[in-house]
Structure formats: structure tokens, C-alpha cells
Amino acid sequence: MNEELLDVVVRKRELQGDGVVVLDLSRRDGAALPVFDAGAHIDIHLGQGLVRQYSLCGNPADPSVYRLGVLKDPASRGGSISVHDTLLEGCELKISAPRNLFPLATQARHSILLGGGIGVTPMIAMAYALHQAGKSFELHYCGRERSRSAFLDELACAPFAANVSTHFDNEGPGQALDLAKVLGKGEDGVHMYTCGPGGFMDWVIEGARRQGYAETHIHKEYFQVEVDGSGAGFEVVAARSGKTVQVAEGQSILAALAQVGIKIEISCEQGVCGTCLCDVLEGEPDHRDVYLTDDEKAGNDQILVCCSRAKSKKLVLDI
Numbered sequence: 442m443n444e445e446l447l448d449v450v451v452r453k454r455e456l457q458g459d460g461v462v463v464l465d466l467s468r469r470d471g472a473a474l475p476v477f478d479a480g481a482h483i484d485i486h487l488g489q490g491l492v493r494q495y496s497l498c499g500n501p502a503d504p505s506v507y508r509l510g511v512l513k514d515p516a517s518r519g520g521s522i523s524v525h526d527t528l529l530e531g532c533e534l535k536i537s538a539p540r541n542l543f544p545l546a547t548q549a550r551h552s553i554l555l556g557g558g559i560g561v562t563p564m565i566a567m568a569y570a571l572h573q574a575g576k577s578f579e580l581h582y583c584g585r586e587r588s589r590s591a592f593l594d595e596l597a598c599a600p601f602a603a604n605v606s607t608h609f610d611n612e613g614p615g616q617a618l619d620l621a622k623v624l625g626k627g628e629d630g631v632h633m634y635t636c637g638p639g640g641f642m643d644w645v646i647e648g649a650r651r652q653g654y655a656e657t658h659i660h661k662e663y664f665q666v667e668v669d670g671s672g673a674g675f676e677v678v679a680a681r682s683g684k685t686v687q688v689a690e691g692q693s694i695l696a697a698l699a700q701v702g703i704k705i706e707i708s709c710e711q712g713v714c715g716t717c718l719c720d721v722l723e724g725e726p727d728h729r730d731v732y733l734t735d736d737e738k739a740g741n742d743q744i745l746v747c748c749s750r751a752k753s754k755k756l757v758l759d760i
Contacts, residue, residue, distance in 0.1 A: 442552040446486065446535040447474070451507065454530045459589035461559060462525050465499075465506045469533060473504040479570035479661070480563050480634075482608050482670035483507060484537035484708065485524070492708045492716075496636070496662070497539060500569040510591055512559040514742040519531070520718070542732070543636070545570060552578040553623060555645050557637020558585075561592060563662060567634065571625040572601040583608045583618055583641065584657070593715035598641035604669030620648040648656035649755055656735070663731045672727065675751040679703055679760045680722055694746035694756075702759060705746055712748035723757035726750070 468474055479501050482494045499508030503601060523574050528534065539635065543563055546644045552571055556564040561582050571578040580601070584590040586635045587609045608618040613758035624633060633654060635645040642661060649659050657704075670692045676693055688697040695705055706714040712730025723743050728738040730745040738745060744758070 457591035461591035480543035557641035560637030720759035
């Protein structure tokens, strides 16, 4: 994925809640940034080959700044720690142009936004966009404790503040999110969006299905998943490179290819971002990512080599 990168500067940095750094990025030359749609993310290049994706949480109508909120994760593989430790005010860095894998459904009659913890970030941009478009929506922000949560002041002062509800675990059962009540029965024109920790998202998604929501009306974005590397070994043929490698049980296709000198561009290494997507020429993938849609997985002509495996004994990839 070769693309032109943007040179930006950290114009503002603020610590909010418990371990969340909120960054405002603008172009180094002062020019307007590329327009983004609500739900989009950017790649941040953190040096030494480390690239991570973060959702844009600012107002899409403001081309002067990209706003990010990054939680310092104790289980970080380097990304969030690097952001917290190195991206200080005045720091220069490179980022990608925005990409959107989590867009709003423009035809929706009503949108329900459900953010868990730092997963509220794309929901904030969505709320700005929906408000400006005069659309019907509600935003529910869920967290463990109010004192540990970011963006509360911004949401309280936002032009769409009346559409926002907060739900914190330590504030009593009466304040908890009543998921079935919020979702109502799945109706034509009502779309639900969720982002947050895996357990929260699974609960919301299953709740929406129980309420009768069509899969096309359930929109989700994972930012972290548990990679399952189990399963028997198999053979991978790199057609263009003319190399064949055996992928062992518990080993990723990515790691096996690296052993024979084939390097694939990577980022999240969890099947979330799509950076390592490769075309499949032959064989049946065992899809373990959350990037491809169900229809794309059924096509069996693409695979994310960081996490997915094979159901067939051999995969031939166009690399």
C-alpha cells in the first residue's frame, strides 16, 4: 500500500480522563487537510516501521485539523505507548490521508451510535456529521467511570449535546444502558453503529440481532481483536515470487513468508486494518479477520495474511 504521506504537526495535546491523550494535528505548511467522512481513520507513522490506525474524532466540516484520542493501553504492542511518549506539542510526523471502513449509511432514517470507552472516537465525528445534515440520531457513551473518561466536556458543549446520553458502570443501575430499550425493534431505516472493547461490541451486536436488526443495519468497527493462530499447517505458494513455504501450526502466513524473504506491508497484525490484504489465486482461506465483509469472505479471493489461515492444504497467493 504505497501512498503519499502528509506532513503534519501536533498543534495541541491534552490528557483527558485516565490515560487518554487527545491530539490536534494540522499540516506543517498550514494548508487545508484532505476532507474526511465521519467514521474515517488515518495511519500514523511512528518511526522504525511502526504504523498504527486511529479514528478521526473531530468535526468533518473543519479542514484545518485532524483530532485523535488515543488510550494508553497497558497491553500495547508499541503504538499507543509511542503516541503518548513521543507525540508532544510541536512534534512533526507523517500520516496517511483518511480512509473510511466505517461509513455512515446515508439513507438511514435514524442512527443509534454506541461507543464503549475510547471507541466513542468515531462516534463523535458521526454525531457532528449527522447534526450538520439535520439527521435524526442519538449517541450513547458507555464507560466504567465518569472520572476516567475523555471527551465529556466537549460532548456537553457540542451543538448536538441534547442527543448524547452517558452510561457509567459506577453510577448505579438506573443509569446503565438499557440496550433493548435503546435499540427498540429493528425497523427499516434505523441503523446501529458500535465501536469499543470486544466484549462490549459482541454484547451490542448480539443485542441488535435479538431485536431483529438486519445485518446490513448493524455497523461495527473493531480496534483490537484476539488473534487465533490454531489449526493444522498448510502450504503457501507465492505465485509472482516463485517461492513455496510451509506454514506451521501456530505460525502466521506473514511470518512464514518472511522466512523466505517475502515482506508484506503490515500495520495492526490483528486482521483489523486490511494493510496486509493479498489476492488468493487458488485454495480456500480460513478467514479470521474482522476487516472483510461476510460477502467478501465468501468470495474466497482475498486473505489477510497476518491472522487468517487455510482450510485447504494449499493456498496460492498473488504475491
